[in-house]
Amino acid sequence: MCPTPSDDPLYQRLQALHALLHHHAHLYYVLDSPEVPDAQYDAWFEELKAIEAEHPQWRTPDSPTQRVGGRVLDGFDTVRHRVPMLSIRTETDTEASGALAFDARIRKELELGDDAPPVEYVAEPKFDGLAVSLRYEAGVLVQAATRGDGEVGEDVTQNVRTIGQIPLRLDSRQRPVPPVLEVRGEVYMRRDDFEALNARQRQRIANGAKGEKTFVNPRNAAAGAIRQLDPQIAASRPLSFFAYGWGEMTAPEQGGPAFATHFEGLMALRDWGFPVSDLVQRCTGAEALVAYHRRIGALRDQLPFDIDGVVYKVNRLDWQKRLGFVTREPRWAIAHKYPAQEQMTTVLDIEVQVGRTGKLTPVAKLAPVFVGGVTVTNATLHNEDEVLRKDVRIGDTVIVRRAGDVIPEVVSVVLPGVAPEQGAGTPTGPAGVAGPVRGPVFRMPTHCPVCGSDVVREPGEADHRCTGGLYCPAQRKQAILHYAQRRAMDIEGLGEKLVDQLVDAQIVRGIPDLYRLSLTTLANLDRMAEKSASNLLAALEKSKRTTLARFLYALGIRHVGEATAKDLARHFGSLDRIMDASVDELLQVRDVGPVVAQSIHTFFAQPHNRETVEELRACGVHWDDEAGSAAVPQTLLGKTFVLTGTLPTLSRDQAKALIESAGGKVSGSVSKKTDFVVAGVEAGSKLDKARALGVAVIDEARLLALASGSVEP
Numbered sequence: 001m002c003p004t005p006s007d008d009p010l011y012q013r014l015q016a017l018h019a020l021l022h023h024h025a026h027l028y029y030v031l032d033s034p035e036v037p038d039a040q041y042d043a044w045f046e047e048l049k050a051i052e053a054e055h056p057q058w059r060t061p062d063s064p065t066q067r068v069g070g071r072v073l074d075g076f077d078t079v080r081h082r083v084p085m086l087s088i089r090t091e092t093d094t095e096a097s098g099a100l101a102f103d104a105r106i107r108k109e110l111e112l113g114d115d116a117p118p119v120e121y122v123a124e125p126k127f128d129g130l131a132v133s134l135r136y137e138a139g140v141l142v143q144a145a146t147r148g149d150g151e152v153g154e155d156v157t158q159n160v161r162t163i164g165q166i167p168l169r170l171d172s173r174q175r176p177v178p179p180v181l182e183v184r185g186e187v188y189m190r191r192d193d194f195e196a197l198n199a200r201q202r203q204r205i206a207n208g209a210k211g212e213k214t215f216v217n218p219r220n221a222a223a224g225a226i227r228q229l230d231p232q233i234a235a236s237r238p239l240s241f242f243a244y245g246w247g248e249m250t251a252p253e254q255g256g257p258a259f260a261t262h263f264e265g266l267m268a269l270r271d272w273g274f275p276v277s278d279l280v281q282r283c284t285g286a287e288a289l290v291a292y293h294r295r296i297g298a299l300r301d302q303l304p305f306d307i308d309g310v311v312y313k314v315n316r317l318d319w320q321k322r323l324g325f326v327t328r329e330p331r332w333a334i335a336h337k338y339p340a341q342e343q344m345t346t347v348l349d350i351e352v353q354v355g356r357t358g359k360l361t362p363v364a365k366l367a368p369v370f371v372g373g374v375t376v377t378n379a380t381l382h383n384e385d386e387v388l389r390k391d392v393r394i395g396d397t398v399i400v401r402r403a404g405d406v407i408p409e410v411v412s413v414v415l416p417g418v419a420p421e422q423g424a425g426t427p428t429g430p431a432g433v434a435g436p437v438r439g440p441v442f443r444m445p446t447h448c449p450v451c452g453s454d455v456v457r458e459p460g461e462a463d464h465r466c467t468g469g470l471y472c473p474a475q476r477k478q479a480i481l482h483y484a485q486r487r488a489m490d491i492e493g494l495g496e497k498l499v500d501q502l503v504d505a506q507i508v509r510g511i512p513d514l515y516r517l518s519l520t521t522l523a524n525l526d527r528m529a530e531k532s533a534s535n536l537l538a539a540l541e542k543s544k545r546t547t548l549a550r551f552l553y554a555l556g557i558r559h560v561g562e563a564t565a566k567d568l569a570r571h572f573g574s575l576d577r578i579m580d581a582s583v584d585e586l587l588q589v590r591d592v593g594p595v596v597a598q599s600i601h602t603f604f605a606q607p608h609n610r611e612t613v614e615e616l617r618a619c620g621v622h623w624d625d626e627a628g629s630a631a632v633p634q635t636l637l638g639k640t641f642v643l644t645g646t647l648p649t650l651s652r653d654q655a656k657a658l659i660e661s662a663g664g665k666v667s668g669s670v671s672k673k674t675d676f677v678v679a680g681v682e683a684g685s686k687l688d689k690a691r692a693l694g695v696a697v698i699d700e701a702r703l704l705a706l707a708s709g710s711v712e713p
Contacts, residue, residue, distance in 0.1 A: 005058065010051060014058055017048040021064035034220060035414055037399050038308065039340030042090065076154035076229075079145035083182065083247035085133060086150055088311060089329045091336045096290040102312055102334045103286035109323055109331060118285030120315040122262045123292040125279050126335050127242055128306040129188030130223040132160060135248075139170040139177040146227065150328060159226050159234035163187065165241040167273035174271040178256040182247035183274060187226055189218040190304045193238035197221060214389075216399075216412055217342075218306050240305070243274035261315045282315060289336075297338055309337040342401045343376075344414060345369035347394055350381065350442055354450045354474035358466040358558075362387050362442065364398070364410050372402030379408040383462045384444040393439040450474045453606050458595055469556050470511060471608030477503050479556055483511050487562055488554035489543040493536040501525050510612060515540055515619035544620045548575060551623055555613070557603045559596045566660050567591060568600075575613070575623075579604040591665075635709040636664030640673060644687055645680030647700040655703065662707045670695060675713070678703050 005011040024041055027034055034041075045064065052059040059065070091098040106119055133153065135143040144160035145153035160166055170177045189197070197215065204212045215221035225237040246265060250256030259265045263282050270276045279296060283289050289312055296310050314320050314332040323331040349365040362381040369376055379400050381387045392398060392410055402408040444464045446455055453468030466472050469479055480499050484491035494514070502508040507521060517540070522533035546554075552565035552575075560568070571589045572578045578600070586597035603609055641659050643652055643666065650658065655678065656666045670677060670689040677690035677697045690697050698706075705711045 010055070011058060014048065014051045014055075017044055017051070018064065020044055021048065025064060034216065035412075037340060037342030037344060037401075039342060040344050076156065076227075079133075079143060079148075079153050079155045081133060081145065081148075081151060081153060081247065084150050084328075085131060085147045085153070085184065085247070086325070086328050086330060088333050088335045090309075091334050096293070098336045099289035099293055099312065100286050102336070103289060106314060106323070106332070110319060118288075119319075120261075121283045121289060122266070122313045122315050123281050123283045123289060124244055124311050124313075125277060125296060125303070125307040126309040126311050126337075127186040127188050127244075127277075128217075128219045128308050129186040130219070130226050132156070132185060132187055132226070133247055134160065134166065134183040134185070136170055136177070136181045136183070138179060139172060141166070141168050154227065156226050158231040159228060160187070162231055162235035163239045163241055165275050171271065171273040175257070175268060176255075177272060178250040179254070180248060180250045180256075181272075182249065183243050183269060184245040184247055185241055185243035185274070187222050187239055187241050188305050189222040189225075189238060190240055191218060191306065192304065193240075194218040194221055197237060217401075241275060242277050243269045244276070244280075244311075259317060261317060262313050262320070263315055265317075283312075293336055300338060307338075308341070309335050311335050339370070339372060341372045342399055342411065343369045343371040344397055344399055345376075347392060347396045347398055347410075349394055350387070350392070352445060352449050354448060354466055354472065356475055356478035358469055358472065358475050360444060360448070360455060360464040360466065362444070364392065366398075366400065369400060371400055371408065374402070376400060376402055376408045379410045381410055384442070384457075384464065385462050387442045391441075393442060395439045448472060448474075451608065453608060454602065456602055458599070465558065467602050467606050468608050469558075469603070470612040471606070473509075476508075476510070480508065480511060480514070482556045483554045484514075484543075485554075488550055489546060490539075490550075491536075491543050492539045493532065494539070498525070498528070498536075510615070512612065512615035512619050515544070515616075515621070544622065546621070546623050548573075548623045551575070551621070552578070555603070555609075558599045560600060563660070563665070564589075564592065564596060570661075570663075579610065579613070633709050634663030635707055636662040636713065639664045639675040639713055641666050641703075642668070642670050642674050642677045642686055642690070643680075644677060645683030647678070647680040650700055650703075655700075658703070658707050664707075676703075676706075 021041070021044055024034070024036055024044075048063070049065050052063065052065060091102060093101070103119065103121075107116070110119070112119070131147040133145050133147075134141060135145075141157075141161070143155065144157045144166075145155055147153055161168065170181070194215070194217075198221075201212055201214045205214075215224070221237065222239055225234045225239055228234055244266070245262075246269070252258035257265075257268060259268065263280075266276050266280060279299075281292060283292050293310055296307070300307060312334050314323065320330070320332040325331060346367040347364045348367055351363050351365055353361050353363050355361060362384065364379045364381055366377050366379055379398075381390075381392060390410060390412060392413055397414040399411040399414060400408055401411045444455065444457075447453065448455055448466035448468055451466065451468040451472040451474070453466050453472060455464050456467055457464045466475065469475055472479075477496075477499050480494070480503070481496060483489055484494040484499075491514075499508075502517075502525075505525075507517070508514060517537065519530065519533050519537060522528050522536060523530045525533075547569070549562070549566040549569040552560060552568055553562050567590050568578055568586075572581065581601070583594075583597045583601050586592055586600055587594065589597075592600075636659055641664055643655055647655060659666050667674060670686050670693065672693055672695075674690070674693075674695045677686060677695055679687050679690075679697050679699065687697065689695075702711075706713050
């Protein structure tokens with residue numbers, strides 16, 4: 001006995017796909033709130049088409065395969081397209097064979113023999129935005145409509161008028177404007193505009209604004225702007241437009257243009273004032289299509305806007321008419337996709353990685369998924385706020401995005417209901433079906449997962465940081481390079497490549513190990529001759545004698561730069577007093593505020609950091625007693641200086657040191673708060689600005705006199 005359709009598992013699968021596709025098409029086309037990536041929707045759509053091809057008797061008029069897009073959103077007037085806005089067939093084979101198959105099909109349909117010349121096509125990027133139709137009468141924009149279901153769209157004229165790239169009146173200077181013209185094109189949002197929009201949205205949310213949200217992708221943001229009932233919302237969003245075709249146009253015999261090719265029509269649109277992509281190109285033959293697909297694919301990640309493929313169109317308009325349509329798709333055009341940049345997968349775990357500067361970053365460990373041309377197993381979650389905002393938890397189904405060399409990131413969570421089956425993307429049912437209990441809410445650890453030091457998050461910052469800078473293995477290379485730099489301990493010859501070798505070979509596990517290096521050990525390293533090794537050992541020995549200010553700066557305490565290190569050294573006079581100082585005591589230092597004071601106190605509260613300091617002392621690192629510097633007359637206390645030009649005897653660094661030792665401050669720019677500008681030979685614009693603001697200008701001799709106290713400031 002043959003099973004009835006309702007008993008057939010394949011028929012049941014078809015019904016499930018109907019429900020899924022209708023649900024997600026509504027989210028995508030009507031609400032502009034997609035829950036699954038395009039690649040997942042396309043996979044379900046192709047699966048449904050395959051089932052219907054095998055069982056055509058199951059194809060019904062309400063099948064998603066018989067529709068172009070969504071329905072008209074309630075609240076908009078409807079517009080019936082005089083020429084339907086049809087969808088284009090998608091070639092999901094992302095390799096060269098997709099272009100070759102299309103060309104072979106076109107030649108067969110046109111009955112072109114092997115000896116016939118190659119077919120000429122127009123190739124263009126497949127923009128990821130919202131398709132619209134713009135109707136012009138007597139050269140004036142009178143109506144704009146969305147695609148809708150292909151036959152009927154939404155009247156979005158007022159919103160489209162806010163887009164600066166869409167002309168309100170056509171330019172007739174280069175060629176006559178037809179009495180009636182319907183231009184088809186894509187409203188989109190540039191990537192930089194999208195990032196700026198989301199940054200503003202995040203700020204509004206942080207400021208407590210109600211009803212605000214960030215957007216998943218530029219397409220979602222652009223479509224949402226156009227389909228707002230309030231045109232001011234569209235006007236507030238940075239939208240752009242590309243024209244790629246036309247619908248109704250006055251016939252040549254009635255005063256309209258006579259185009260022979262699609263490309264000629266595009267150039268006419270450009271003449272009339274529409275932006276047409278510079279990437280549009282005529283391609284002769286299949287191999288030219290393959291080359292175009294590869295070229296745009298290589299440029300894809302550098303483009304200022306999102307694309308998900310390219311479109312090929314037969315160039316000759318008489319051949320387009322001859323080829324005609326199949327169901328609701330033109331035979332003469334095809335969209336050739338690239339590997340999807342978004343896919344669904346499962347979060348297996350959330351790990352916290354520690355960067356070279358101590359920043360902690362949560363990383364989602366994923367069930368392997370092929371996205372953006374590679375298999376992805378990790379995706380960044382940026383920081384705790386982002387994890388909580390997106391509400392990502394272990395066990396969740398998520399959408400992962402990867403664009404070129406950009407680190408993959410989790411875009412959003414697909415709440416229980418439509419989940420990949422073992423990471424394969426197989427649907428289980430429409431969204432809204434009760435799913436499994438979710439995992440616990442993520443929280444950043446209070447101690448570094450690498451070294452165990454305290455983790456802090458400073459007020460006003462999104463990032464958490466490890467405080468074990470001198471000790472933490474994750475920060476080892478960065479800490480050594482900072483310690484060795486010229487303005488710190490000035491260890492000449494200790495560069496990045498050498499530090500990599502020393503740390504990777506575990507010869508140096510901490511800064512004190514630098515002073516335990518031997519000539520033999522160094523000489524055996526790659527590209528390290530005995531002479532270079534000897535020079536480095538000499539530089540290390542020389543660095544043992546320094547100043548307290550340089551040593552403090554070399555420790556790499558967050559927020560402690562050279563000027564702050566000098567202020568600390570002058571104020572306290574000894575390292576032990578600084579290490580034991582309370583936050584209140586640190587606040588007594590000039591220019592040290594609450595954030596800096598807390599950072600210093602937290603750094604020296606870590607036993608690992610104190611141990612490293614004591615090891616360095618044991619290795620012979622020492623400095624002159626800074627108590628003496630505190631006794632230097634503070635003749636320039638509270639005064640701000642700006643240096644410009646070349647001084648007769650003092651270098652820029654020497655002049656700066658002189659001013660700071662006498663209690664003054666050196667700034668890089670002139671303002672009303674500047675007390676003196678010290679000008680030398682070839683002084684630049686700073687001197688002009690000082691004169692304009694009435695700031696006192698002095699020379700080196702006057703500076704020396706002020707610093708010595710022989711004259712009053």
